Amino acid sequence: MQGYILPLEKLIEQFERLPGIGHKTAVRLAFSILEGSEEEAQAFAQALLDAKQKIVRCKICQNISDAEICSVCSDPKRDRTMICVVEDSKAVMALERVKEYTGLYHVLHGALSPMDGIGPDQLTIRELIARLTDGEVREILLATNPNIEGETTAVYLSKLMKPLGVRVSRLAYGVPVGGDIDYADEVTLFRAIEGRRDL
């Protein structure tokens, strides 16, 4: 026996391609498939195919959706005067869990990063600008990630959109609720002091 048999080898390879899955974990996961039933493997395979085939981008907000227009954009109860701009769909989910935000979203699918060759054309910025033409949107809340790329993107978008007459805001920086000040890094603490509010 030279290493693994081919179909097993291939399955291990597929698991290894996943982010954060090393060789040993991939072997363990592949064996768990072998130990499961054929129906289970078929259901898994179908779920993979369906995820790629049935999930499209919402024509309005560019978020992933199983319909042309996503459930947020098609919800008449959402506040159409506000758009929260995020880097990816995971951020939309995180914000939806808060339940406080009732506006719409716009998913950029990335952040500006000249080092990685990601400029404005690689993001859905054109689609965002197009949403501002009818004058209904009054505020853009920039919720890109609090890192260099996210910051760069926020500054870029802010310069681009302010001349269009909309209010442009940014998520507040500060110490995380429930966290311990001891563990906050200096930049976060500096931003928290800078953004201090009167009680």
Add this chain to the structure above:
Amino acid sequence: MQGYILPLEKLIEQFERLPGIGHKTAVRLAFSILEGSEEEAQAFAQALLDAKQKIVRCKICQNISDAEICSVCSDPKRDRTMICVVEDSKAVMALERVKEYTGLYHVLHGALSPMDGIGPDQLTIRELIARLTDGEVREILLATNPNIEGETTAVYLSKLMKPLGVRVSRLAYGVPVGGDIDYADEVTLFRAIEGRRDL
């Protein structure tokens, strides 16, 4: 948006079924599929199906194989007088990496565990006994896992096979090579002292 869209939800569920994969990891893995190409998802789905459809049990040793008779059993260079009995295919792979062992294998597909309802009939013990009928096999090396179930299985098999006139041996217990004696547990140390050898 109530939670995730359905095809994504289903894919997350499939990843969550895998051993050691929690919800957050499952979400991350599912998104990595969405970010990949459709061809990649198809290759993954095909690998899952192939693993279940093309992998069978070797008719002789019961190890997983992509042919009726596995590459070890069909290799004329292997020593047919010795069978190493293991609990699963992963153990065969571990032993094959050593390259010192040139005999055959027998995969039990489990270990005796009355608590979990696993008796002799749930293992491939009948197939093992059948391999001893032609008198070619002279030694059975029991390499079940060094835990209660593995021990119970080894003792059971030993009692069953000794009357058949074969030598029955067991892997040696002791401190792992390269390990630190400080870290060895008491039972292992006790076994290492008990099994000490003259220099």
